[in-house]
Amino acid sequence: MATHPFLLMKNIEKSFNGVPVLKGVTLQVEKGEIHALLGENGAGKSTLMNILGGVHQPDNGSLFIDGQEVNMLNPRVSQEQGISFIHQELNMVSDLRVYENMFLGSELRNKVGFLKVEEMCEKTHDIMTKLGVDVDPKEYVRNLATSYKQLIEISKALLHNSRLIIMDEPTTSLAEHEVNRLFELMKNLKQSGVSIIYISHKLKEIKEVCDRFTVLRDGERVKSGSVEEEDIETITKLMVGKSISQDRFIHEHQFGPVSLEVVNLTSPGLFRNINFTVKQGEVLGFTGLSGDGRTELFESLFGYRKKYTGEVRVHGRIVKIDHPRKAVKAGIGLVPKDRKENAIIKDLSVIHNMSLSSMGNFEKSGFIREQTEKAKFQKYKEMLNIKVHNPRITIDKLSGGNQQKVIIAKWLEVGADILIFDNPTQGIDVGAKQEIYHEITALAKMGKTVIILSSEAPEVLRICHNINVMYQGEITARFTGEEATEEEIMNYATGSKREAAKIG
Ligand SMILES: Nc1ncnc2c1ncn2[C@@H]1O[C@H](COP(=O)(O)OP(=O)(O)OP(=O)(O)O)[C@@H](O)[C@H]1O
Ligand SMILES: [Mg+2]
Known part of the structure; x- marks a missing residue:
């Protein structure tokens, strides 16, 4: 047979x-x-x-x-x-x-x-x-x-x-x-x-x-x-088609003043007693298992969720953020996770998805100049190797990873002072990940504050100056990028270790 x-x-x-x-x-x-x-x-x-x-x-x-x-x-x-x-x-x-x-x-x-x-x-x-x-x-x-x-x-x-x-x-x-x-x-x-x-x-x-x-x-x-x-x-x-290094991307440089300070932020059932500061030029990571509350924490900071207590200071000033519009006004941008549900508009073209930022919605001028738009698109297309033959086709015709790249490009362009990326490289291939890490590092070098939420410990280890680990709505450890290891992160992310002294 x-x-x-x-x-x-x-x-x-x-x-x-x-x-x-x-x-x-x-x-x-x-x-x-x-x-x-x-x-x-x-x-x-x-x-x-x-x-x-x-x-x-x-x-x-x-x-x-x-x-x-x-x-x-x-x-x-x-x-x-x-x-x-x-x-x-x-x-x-x-x-x-x-x-x-x-x-x-x-x-x-x-x-x-x-x-x-x-x-x-x-x-x-x-x-x-x-x-x-x-x-x-x-x-x-x-x-x-x-x-x-x-x-x-x-x-x-x-x-x-x-x-x-x-x-x-x-x-x-x-x-x-x-x-x-x-x-x-x-x-x-x-x-x-x-x-x-x-x-x-x-x-x-x-x-x-x-x-x-x-x-x-x-x-x-x-x-x-x-x-x-x-x-x-x-x-x-x-x-x-070429070797990709697994090197760290951390750019060592002098940080600027504190850009965001969070004091005792609590939202019952989601997160509690969250305290942290982050400086201009810093890339700060938040990692943990799913259900650790990091997404909800930053959705609150961005004004998507209103029921929280505690204090948020942006560049030293107390702000009450209860609507995304206020977050944007304070210079905060959030790239949400789960592209299909949160970030793309399926019936719009690739190029419009890129230029239409959540921020744009709040701006008064609705006039988009086509030439700048095209030039910008070309820049990111080359940088992130976005595979699209015609940027006028609707975005749902793009492969999954290429849709994600368009979303990232849009937010890199937005120009907020404090940029929060939730799960930025979901579904992205190894080569393009590298490019995105380069871009994130470049933003920090320019003096922007970057916050990365990621469930992948290797990712935060590669790009963050400092790392917070969360477990069941609390920060259970803080590490510098150098001292953290995948294993230690796992210990704190699963609740098998907690170090009160570290989270002071
Ligand atoms: N319905 C369609 N119309 C036009 N082009 C399409 C369509 N479906 C896929 N393509 C194109 O075919 C190519 C391959 O896409 P495909 O979705 O198979 O990639 P993939 O390997 O699954 O990538 P990813 O890892 O990003 O999911 C892409 O350039 C994409 O834009
Ligand atoms: Mg695919």
Whole structure:
């Protein structure tokens, strides 16, 4: 009996509006294998998966599933073939309940056509428990945090008896323990013969959970191989085409005066007794696990949340920030996390998304000069290597990472004195991360105050002069960039250590 791979995509070609995005890509995935699909932002990963999921039709090439050639794929046929797709962008319907989202399009009904609500809730509950998620199946999705939405998206794929699961950056909003659960689950699925295609920019994850890999660059396959046989540096080099250093980016220089001082900031249930100061020219990091309160803290400082007590001083003056407008007036800018939900306007062009800043909304003049706009866009396009052929197309046509780059560009341009970046490099490839770190360092050098919120300890270690660690709404430790280590940060972020003296 001839053996065949579970999936073979052969010489796949795809162009959008005459621009080739996949130039004859071949991908082979065995049964019971976890296969990493890697590449820079815009390399073509999601497009290739959209073809497998039946969302896009290829212009050329052939596709075999379990040795059989499949000619017409659409989302339904793809699902019938046992392929489940966890999309990069979340596809939840906010106004539906958790279980309704889970069973959307495949509702369970009894003989006379009534919905079997309890059974759907039970099934939802079972899968969620396996993932370690504690959520009421009858809760409305709009009330859930983004990480939960991502977990529901994953659960949905597990609902069907899949033979192949595509996971397109499933862990971007997950906390570490949630990621670990997912990995356990993936390993179990693999044991039972399910194949998984795994897309992520976090190369440590790839090392941990994947068996083989394929690297795409500019729509072409660069290499496939065994994960065990390559180190992270080599894989990075295959993706980017050059070596990327893991050096720290901290620029040592004299800080200016204190720009922001926070005294005893407390918001019941979210954070308490927060005290810190940050100076002009300083890059200050806040890290911790999800649920540590850092996002809520800075949403309050930016005026999105009003119910807090304590004092905020900007350049020595007490300010009462109860609306983003006031924050902006005080010279504070916030780049929110979770791009799709908070930062982009889908129906607007790339270039307008970049020039339309949240600040712009508050400015009196609505007149945008096209030439400056274009020049600015060109500058960031080159600096951050934004892959877009025509900046007039709507932003949702850009790859996930390239959308994020546009958002970052917009805020680099805004010119606030105090810039807060929440999870800035979510979904960004290793090369572009480097550029963003350069830009952040440059802002600090210019005398701006930069605050970085990140769940990734290695990230704050690389770019911050000083680091605050949070746990359950409190600052549990402060480190200078030199003294901090990943391990020590973890100790304080998980609450297994607290050092009162340090947080004085
Ligand atoms: N519907 C579309 N219309 C026009 N161009 C598109 C469309 N979908 C994707 N593209 C383009 O195809 C290229 C590849 O995009 P794709 O989403 O496959 O990248 P990716 O490898 O998934 O990147 P990322 O890591 O940023 O998610 C990009 O240049 C993108 O702008
Ligand atoms: Mg993608």
